[in-house]
Amino acid sequence: MRGKLMLKKAIFAVKLSLFPICCWPLSKDATKLRMICVELYHYLCIILAICLKLSLIYAIINHLDDFIILVELILFLSSVIHSIGNFIFHKINRHRIQYITFEVIHFSELIKPHEDIIIQQYIDKCHIFYGTCLVTFYLATVVTVTIVPIIMDQPFPTLAEYPFNVYYQPLRTIIYMHQVVVGIHVTGQLCTNVFMALLLWFASARFDILTEELRKTTDIYHLAKCIRKHQYLIEYANEIVIATRPFALTTVCCSTVCMIIVCLLILTNQSLVLITKYATFGMSCLSEVFMYTWPAEHLIFTSQNVAQAAFDTPWYDQSSQVRKCIQIIIRKSQKPITVAIACIMPTLSLNYFASYCSTIVSFFTTFRAFLNDAK
Numbered sequence: 001m002r003g004k005l006m007l008k009k010a011i012f013a014v015k016l017s018l019f020p021i022c023c024w025p026l027s028k029d030a031t032k033l034r035m036i037c038v039e040l041y042h043y044l045c046i047i048l049a050i051c052l053k054l055s056l057i058y059a060i061i062n063h064l065d066d067f068i069i070l071v072e073l074i075l076f077l078s079s080v081i082h083s084i085g086n087f088i089f090h091k092i093n094r095h096r097i098q099y100i101t102f103e104v105i106h107f108s109e110l111i112k113p114h115e116d117i118i119i120q121q122y123i124d125k126c127h128i129f130y131g132t133c134l135v136t137f138y139l140a141t142v143v144t145v146t147i148v149p150i151i152m153d154q155p156f157p158t159l160a161e162y163p164f165n166v167y168y169q170p171l172r173t174i175i176y177m178h179q180v181v182v183g184i185h186v187t188g189q190l191c192t193n194v195f196m197a198l199l200l201w202f203a204s205a206r207f208d209i210l211t212e213e214l215r216k217t218t219d220i221y222h223l224a225k226c227i228r229k230h231q232y233l234i235e236y237a238n239e240i241v242i243a244t245r246p247f248a249l250t251t252v253c254c255s256t257v258c259m260i261i262v263c264l265l266i267l268t269n270q271s272l273v274l275i276t277k278y279a280t281f282g283m284s285c286l287s288e289v290f291m292y293t294w295p296a297e298h299l300i301f302t303s304q305n306v307a308q309a310a311f312d313t314p315w316y317d318q319s320s321q322v323r324k325c326i327q328i329i330i331r332k333s334q335k336p337i338t339v340a341i342a343c344i345m346p347t348l349s350l351n352y353f354a355s356y357c358s359t360i361v362s363f364f365t366t367f368r369a370f371l372n373d374a375k
Contacts, residue, residue, distance in 0.1 A: 010198065085250040114209070193291045230333075245341050
C-alpha cells in the first residue's frame, strides 16, 4: 500500500523537522518526568529567544540611521517573535494538538485499500512543495550560522548588539552558540507551518474518503455509518482549525511585516546581490502564507463536497428514512470548514492569498510612486 507508506514517511519527516524544538506531541503513555522535561525545555527555548530579541531591539535602537542594518535586524526580530509566538500557542493547544495528531497516526496504521488511493493522491500533490520548504529552512539556517559570519566578516550569525564587551572568551563563544541555538529553534518553528498544513490536508483527505464512501452507499445501515462518520469528521476538522488558527495568524502577521520591509529595501538603490538576497527572503515569506492557504482552500471544498455526494445518491426511489438521512448529511455540510478568526484574520483560501499578494504589490507600487514624486 503505497499511500500508507508515503503517509508514514510524511509523518516521520515532519516529526524529524520538529525534533530540535520538541513540539511533536508526546505519546499518551509518556512518563511524567518526560513531560516535565519537555515543558522545561520549551520554557528554556522561550527565554533564549527573548534574550536574543532584547539584543536585536538594542541593536535596532543603535542603528536607526542605517537602513540596511535596520532591515536585517527587523527581519531577524520578526523571525524570533514568530518563534516565541509559536512556542506559546503550542503550549496553550498542546492537548488538542496531541489528540488530532495521534488520530493521524492511528489512521495511518489502519488504512484501507480505497483510502490508500486517496491518501496517495494527496501526498503526490504536495510532497514536493512541503519537502522543499523543510529542506530549505534548515539549509538556510546552516548557511546563516556557518558561512555568513565568515563572508560578512561579523563575529556572530546575526547583527545583534549588547551593552557590554563581547569580544573576549568564553563570552564570545557563548553568545555565538546562543544565536546558533535560537536560529535552530526559529527554523524548527517554521517547520511547524508544515505540521499544521499536514493536519489540514489530512482533514481534507478524510472528507474525500467519506465522499467516495457515500457514492457507494447501498443500504440504510451503511448510510447511518456515514452519517456518524461525517459528524465525527466535522468535529475533528473543527479541532484542527482551532489548533491551526493561531499559528496561521502569527505566520501571516510576521510575513506581512517582512514583505513590507523587503519591498522598501528593493525600492532603494542597493546592490543586486543584496536585493537578490532579500527578494529570496520575501519569496520564503510568501511560501509560508501559501502553506496555509492551499490546504485551507481545499478543506472548504472537500467539506462541502460531502453534501453533493449525498445528493447524487439515488435518494428519490428510496424510503423516507433514507431520504431523511440524506437530508441530515446535506444540512450539516451547508457550512464549510474554514480557517479564520473573526474580526482578526479572514478566511484563508487561494483568493485570500491572491489578495495578499495584490496588497503587497499595491504597497510596492504606491511607495515607488511616492519616492519618484519626492525626487
